[in-house]
Amino acid sequence: MKQTPELDRIQEKMRPGVLTLKGFLGHDDRKLADILEVDHQTVQRLQLDTARIAACLQDLAERGADLMEQEVLVDNRYLIKVRDDRGKIPSPWGDGLFEKGDVDLIDQKTGKTLKWNRLTLRLLEAHGFFGGYGSEYRIDPEALVEILDPATITAQS
């Protein structure tokens, strides 16, 4: 994939302190095109379906939501805490504003954790962006297949 001027502009918005305090890239210093390409290859290899991943994580967020933002045990496996903050975060792709509110998931079976919000899911589903290495919002595709039931996130034949 080629790093276009458009991707340059998007990557600039992903820097810490532009749209969010810590940005979207963690300590990843690769070009955005390379980040997207490497994760795309992993997604292909694992036969994952980004729309189904986003739907699965959104479903967990909804089932883990508590009016008083307390932890909820979902499926007797995932400890989920959903923050419900006011306001919206803009997408670095410029394709909308997404409600704030982080979801923290601890998989009690593997000990692995995930963190996401509505923007994370949008970037994953619409742009194939899983987050840079070291970003606390990175949804690592390799980790996903260990945390979630592969049948719910792989492409249906």
Next chain:
Amino acid sequence: MTPIITAVLVLSALSGVLTLLLLVAEFFFANYGECTIDVNQGEKVLKVEGGASLLTSLAGQKLFLPSGCGGRGSCGTCKCRVLEGAGPLLPTEVPYLNDEEKKSDVRLSCQVKVRGDIKIEVPEELLSIKEFETVIESITDFTHDIKGLRFKLPEGETIKFKAGQFANLFSKPYEDVREETSRAYSISSAPSDNRAIELVIRYVPNGMVTTYVFKHLKEGDKVRLIGPFGEFFLRDTDREIVCIAGGSGLAPIRSIVLDMIDRGISNRKATFFFGAVSQRDLYYVEEFKAIEKEHPWFRFVPALSKDDSDHPYEKGIITEVVARNYGDMKELEAYLCGSPGMIDACVKVLTGKGMPEDRIYYDKFS
């Protein structure tokens, strides 16, 4: 294959050079001179130097449109109708405008450049919005993640607002944040206390402005505030009211209750349900209990959802507590402030008890 690649490269290089030339030409030669911005059909006529964005030009004339991102085209809140002189709709505006807004000439003022005379239309109340260079008089830790801040206005200045409205607080550049950023917070003080503004702010992990407030601000610091904004305020009726809030959502309710006392509104029963998890999340309890003691029309009901200790408050989730305190609610009106989830849950309970939806007021800041 090679001639095709060469042609593409040459074309790309040519368009790059042309773009660069245009930018240089605009920088050196584009002089739009003095332009006129006509606001609300002559209600205000502003003379500005052309070339800047409409948002910036208006702010330079002390007319502040709400903006959550400081004019970076990423929040979509600085909308206004541009009746003449805006030029064509830009691709950067399209994602933030719905079909109705596009038809009505609504534009993002941060994206529209003033290149000639412009006619705009803004809501009347925006004309009374002011900018204040305040000084922090006090910072109080209310809970583990909520602070109260009192901002003193400059000598001789006062703010006029309706209880329940909010102000935008601007953070200065810090750490990786290179530009001023603003967020909206409800005013918690009474309108009669017009020489200062009090805000209640809850820490948002990784929040650009709350991190600045919690980790960088100290008493005596100067802070820029703009306001008031918002349609959340006490309606002028005789109905009994029910207020429901959680966390920092207490702020506008406090302002409304203090304002009712100041204005001598004692003919309306008012009950304030404040939802929290445990006692460590409660604040302003003494103040509201004192108001309750002094004013028979007011009742304060804190409710704890997860605190098994021996406490004098209601137990349960706030919506359950409200539900068990009322039968039919069709004659009441409600004021809600809290997380979007809390507001949605409250609306469901209130409408389920007969309250018409158009009598339920809230501000989701969304």
